[in-house]
Amino acid sequence: MSGVQIAIILFANVCAFLLRFEGRIPPPYQQRMWQGMWIVAAVYWAGLVGFRVHRGLWRYVGLHDLVKIFWASVVSTIGLYAVVHPALGWFNYPRSVIILTGLLSLGLLSGIRLAVRWLREFLIPQGRQMLEPGARRVLVVGAGEAGELLVLDLQAHPSYNYRPVAFVDDAPRKQKAILHGVPVLGTIGDIRKAVEESAAQEIIVAIPSATPELKQRILAASEACHLPITTLPNVKQLLDGSVSMRRVRPMSLEDLLQREPIQTDLQELHPLLEGKSVLVTGAGGSIGSELCRQIARYRPAKLVLFERHENSLYSLDLELRETFPRVKTLAVVGDVTSPTQVSEVFRACAPNLVFHAAAHKHVPMMERNQSEAVRNNVLGTRTAGEGALAAGVEHFVLISTDKAVNPTSVMGATKRVAEFLAQDLNGRGKTRFTVVRFGNVLGSSGSVVPLFTEQIRRGGPVTVTHPEIKRFFMTIPEAVQLVLQASVLGRGGDVFVLDMGEQIRVADLARNMIVLSGHVPDQDIKITYTGLRPGEKLYEELFDEAERVEPTAHAKIKRALGRPAFASGELDRHLRDLDALLQTCDADVVVRKLRELVPHYKRNTSDAAK
Structure with missing residues (x-):
């Protein structure tokens, strides 16, 4: 890549002369241009090496890399002026060419990196997804940093066979916005409408900081969608890894009960x-x-x-x-x-x-x-x-x-x-x-959770003893x-x-489990009430x-x-x-x-x- 970057800088220098002389470079200045090529290459190469720009991977370029390219261009421009004017005494080397060379180098070095990243992360994945109609269409709940990183990961890895087609987010400023080609179709309360509009086949909750109350809202809004619901881990679990589709897992009852992490005195x-x-x-x-x-x-x-x-x-x-x-x-x-x-x-x-x-x-x-x-x-x-x-x-x-x-x-x-x-x-x-x-405790042998899981697997009905029965x-x-x-x-x-914590209605627990399994309570799977059993409160x-x-x-x-x-x-x-x-x-x-x-x-x- 080093040779390509030097070629880009020299091309910028030639373009600068052409711009300065409106496409017709006088012979004396042509000679000076060719004489100065090796100086331009050496000074700018020193700038790239000094700011470690020459070793960066173009497809992963970020704001930090662009800042380094900016400073490398500024310093190289100043260095080129110092060499050709005070040091060599080439006073006929136009100062405007020196400035234009710096500006064009900055634009071209940054632009080609951004183009490579755009090609890799958007154009190629989008093309592949268009060619692979079998990719699973997903609605992402949460258009924050985690949701954005998840969408970028899905777009960069077509092998996941997932295609992000829409966001929903409660932030007013994000409504009708488009992030990485994916539109925000409404708020969390609009999940059902967004699913219908985008023909989504799965819902992914990408809000690691979501409280149990927010997750309950998401679940309630998804109740009639007939779709599986998956989620990113919480903030604590994400501390040791990046946001990726590999971290997505089915949403569970534990997510809905999640409280503040227990501080254990080791x-x-x-x-x-x-x-x-x-x-x-x-x-x-x-x-x-x-x-x-x-x-x-x-x-x-x-x-x-x-x-x-x-x-x-x-x-x-x-x-x-x-x-x-x-x-x-x-x-x-x-x-x-x-x-x-x-x-x-x-x-x-x-x-x-x-x-x-x-x-x-x-x-x-x-x-x-x-x-x-x-x-x-x-x-x-x-x-x-x-x-x-x-x-x-x-x-x-x-x-x-x-x-x-x-x-x-x-x-x-x-x-x-x-x-x-x-x-x-x-x-x-x-x-x-x-x-x-x-x-x-959730999931213990003989408790309602394994019972409800088996009843849902069989297609119902899910049996609850009383509509108002509650349990810790x-x-x-x-x-x-x-x-x-x-x-x-x-x-x-x-x-x-x-x-x-607070007691939970067992009927609500049953409804949540039915929704988490991708079904609609009382439509796909019925909930029946059998009456309190001996000894129950x-x-x-x-x-x-x-x-x-x-x-x-x-x-x-x-x-x-x-x-x-x-x-x-x-x-x-x-x-x-x-x-x-x-x-x-x-x-x-x-x-x-x-x-x-x-x-x-x-x-x-x-x-x-x-």
């Missing part, structure tokens, strides 16, 4: 976990498995996976060994309701920290299996807690649920008793017992991050409650009315303070009675005992709920 979590022996019960479950993944990042000396379902345990153990080869994992098939087995594992593994995530959690199923819910959730917690005390475990963390507050289900009541038990065991030995309470939702990684952070805050006997609560809420050092974690539910030794007596009642196999008697333990337990058994 300096506190490392001493908690690094070099320690950690045991997780229920390790194969949704929360238990994510706990194991996040704990492994902090390099514990040993990570014990305690789980009674061998298939999920095998998969998790294999995953952890591949992802964290330096972390020693021990997979134990076991049941927390077996005192002998729990005692043996605790003695052999000597854990410093126990996360008790083992529990039955499916509300309607536990309404039909009350005794098993009590055995696993209550007596299993007692077995694990007493095993931790006997083994001298430093810290025991119980994973609880918002369904434990004013429960209407057997599952919720058993988890409330488990909370009472953890607080009662605290202070009996050196083990600190902590309870962490939170609501639903949080992503599994987010919940586990806060569980670990709460573990640091625990002093013993604490009940921590995670900030779950219309809405959940995070705090009991008798509890006092206290902030902690972490903005997303609150402490629930309340009076002890039982006098010393009283809960032990109740649990012995409960254990004895389980042997009778009389579920009604067991439930009555639960109601005695949890006075706020009001069982929902209405016919409409069955």
Whole structure:
């Protein structure tokens, strides 16, 4: 490219003489022009090298390169004047030619670079796209920097087989504008009209800073479009990479729930976990498995996976060994309701920290299996807690649920008793017992999200129990991050409650999932209401009315303070009675005992709920 640039400069010099003499250069000046050619070439080459213009790739030229070409031309013009007039004394070398040579060189060197970039990024891709009618037509939501870069990437890489055909953006100054040949056809509220006008086949959201509320607006405006919706990652995820079609992914429910990134105190979590022996019960479950993944990042000396379902345990153990080869994992098939087995594992593994995530959690199923819910959730917690005390475990963390507050289900009541038990065991030995309470997590096994996904895949209907039923939702990684952070805050006997944000109508969740799948709710896929099931509430609560809420050092974690539910030794007596009642196999008697333990337990058994 260096020879081409010198040729351009010499051509500019000849044009400058022609312009100066209106196309007829007198012989004396022709001679001076040819004599000065090597000087022009040398001076301008020095200018290009000095400003590193000679090495730039033309097809990637930007404003920074144009500025460097400008200064190289200015300095070269001054240098040429200094050489031919004061130094060589060529006073008949026209000063106007020197100035014109600089101006023409600037214009030609800049123009040819811009032409190459335009040819590469617009003309050739546009031509290819015209020749490839099968390219997928996309509507880009957001005509800001990210949207512009995405369009440039699509136009520069026809191999993606995507063709940007329109923008929508809420900024008034961008309305009816054209960016890189792509028109802005309206605002976010005009998405449906823009899709029809542009014949778009896909919607890409190119607003990395979009809030969940804005994404909800985009989803609502796209509801009748029958198109898949994809998105660029958020700002935090884009920090390590550029905007590109390769970064585009399907929009998910997590995008709609997205809150401020959790600030995890790594300096506190490392001493908690690094070099320690950690045991997780229920390790194969949704929360238990994510706990194991996040704990492994902090390099514990040993990570014990305690789980009674061998298939999920095998998969998790294999995953952890591949992802964290330096972390020693021990997979134990076991049941927390077996005192002998729990005692043996605790003695052999000597854990410093126990996360008790083992529990039955499916509300309607536990309404039909009350005794098993009590055995696993209550007596299993007692077995694990007493095993931790006997083994001298430093810290025991119980994973609880918002369904434990004013429960209407057997599952919720058993988890409330488990909370009472953890607080009662605290202070009996050196083990600190902590309870962490939170609501639903997206995508956990048996939750509504996998159910709705399968129903949508089959073409519907999507079944919701009640039009007004609401739930707290949080992503599994987010919940586990806060569980670990709460573990640091625990002093013993604490009940921590995670900030779950606002409750979400399950019907809205269903509609969003249908739209995200490219269908129209109540047209392509129906939503049907089946009535509340046994044990279900219309809405959940995070705090009991008798509890006092206290902030902690972490903005997303609150402490629930309340009076002890039982006098010393009283809960032990109740649990012995409960254990004895389980042997009778009389579920009604067991439930009555639960109601005695949890006075706020009001069982929902209405016919409409069955």
